[in-house]
Amino acid sequence: MPYVKCISGHTSARFIQRYLEKDDRALANDFVNIDVPVKGVRAGLEDFEPFDWWREMDQTRRDFGNDIPWNGQRARTWKHYILSPNPDDGIELGKLRRLAIAWAQENFNDYEVAIVYHDDNANGIPHAHVVVNNTDLATGRRLQEPDPRAVKRSVQRLARDMGLSCFEDAPHPEGAKRARGTASKQRVHVGRAEKELEDRGEYSWVGDIRARVSIARMIARNEDEFRSVLKAMGLDVKNNSARASRRDWIYSFDDRPTLRVSGEKMGLSFGKEHLSHRFASGSMGRLADATEREVFRIASEAYEVGDIAELRKLSDAVSVCEAIGAQSVDRLIAAERRLPRGLDSAKLAAAVEYMTEKELLPTGRMPAMQESRRNTRQKPWEKGQPNWMKSREANGRRQEQPSQRQQSSNRDRGNRDAR
Incomplete structure (x- = not known):
């Protein structure tokens, strides 16, 4: 019979990944709702490239505000389940992977899940470590404590269906979650039609909107800034229908309002709920x-000049920086040793070339004092005004108002005249 043990975590998922994968002891990995580069197929199951999945989990929690303590207690950031099969079953790795994936999808299908397999126990029996992030991707809410009996009965039933030993008297839990399909709730989703257009090098209006929203969400700090940046790039943002099951934003072109797409249609990270939490x-x-x-x-x-290709290149570059957390070209280059999900060497190289050509990132670490000074400056889109308007008004003020030295000189002249 499979045995399930649970441990709660209150830290970054970085530490649990480091523990589970240290010294190359991981036999294989599987994922639910995390897109990871695939390097091949082994025993009928996907074999993945090395990947910092902890970054995805940590970013999701930050975006939804689920790292914040609750009722004076530290946030539970992830749950770690250890799924150990009966040694008498002599289970092989491929079968264990199918069991662990099915169990994770049945109980945590709305969460980000990373599964790491070991055989480092005394008898060399393969077992699974299932790490579940604390954020429900469909609702943004924190993971509530699942019914321990339900998750244990779930794995017993799945084991029985696969011909493994189990508790024969374990009834099917009425409250156990059923798998609701295998489609990933992706943070970025590219539809088939859009992908076909892009593969042929043709224009996709959905891809165009996504590129502009990607830029806006990267540089805006609140909803007002977000809307102002989008407005400056020719996009309108409205709430979806009040009758819709989920609140979302609808993006459309100012000059082509019939071309419209909801945020979550392009991926969860473009939706109203995700961005509002962010x-x-x-x-x-x-x-x-x-x-x-x-x-x-x-x-x-x-x-302004209708250069859609430039918008797309800029969007791709800042998206790479966002995924890596890079604030310098050196940091971008260093990321090649271990790329996040959805990135390959070609995308990284293009980002390095673009950010270097446009001098958008420093080549080394920015001194702390210089960074502090830059962070105090006002952004050009504040108050919803585009940069050219801010520049014009700033120039006007400089012309209308005398400098501090001139003001001091005028006061001295006035004092002399008074004498």
Whole structure:
């Protein structure tokens, strides 16, 4: 019979991944709702590239504000289940993987799940470590404590169906969650039609909207800034129908309002709920303020001249920076040793080339004092005004108001005249 043990975590998922994969002891990995580069197929199951899945989990929790303590207690950030089969079954790794994936999908199908397999016990029996992130991707709510009996009965039933030993008297739990399909709730989703157009090098209006929203969500710190940046790039944002089952934003072109797409249609990270949590929790892009201002300038100018290709290249580059958390070109280059999900060497190389050509990132670590000074400067899209308007008004004020030295000189002259 399979045995299930649960441990709660209150830290970054980085530490549990480091523990589970140290010294190359992981036999294989599987994932639910996490997109990971696939390098091949082994025993009928996918074999994945090395990947920092802890970054995905940590970012999701930050975006939804689920790292914040609750009722004075530390947030439970993840759950770690150890699934150990009966040694008498002599289970082989492929069968254990199918059992663990089925169990994770049945009980945690709305969560990010990473599964790591070991055989480092005394008898060399393969077992599974199932790490479940604390955020429900469908609702944004924290993981509630599952019924221990339900998750244990679930694995017994699945084991029985696979011909493994189990508790024969374990009834099917009425409250156990059923698997609701295998489609991943992806943070970024590219539909088949859009992908076919892009593969042929043709224009996709959904891809165009996604590129603009990607730029806006990277550099905006709140909803007002987000809407202002999108407005400067020719996009309108409205709430979806009040009759819809989920609240979401609808994005459309200012000059082509019939071309419209909901945020979650492009992936969870583009939806209203995700972005609202992101803004409310203070989670933001990892670019320095000076870089954000320059990104906005390039995006605005590209939109003004209708350079869609430039918008797309900028969007791809800042998305790479966001995925890696890079604030310098050196950090981008160093990421090649272990790329996050959805990235390959070609995308990384293109980002390095673009950010270097446009001088959007420093080549080394920015001194702390310089960074502090940059962060105090006002952004060009504040108060919803595009950069050219801010520049014009700033120039006007400089012309209308005398400098501090001139004001002091005028006061001295007035004092002399008074004498």
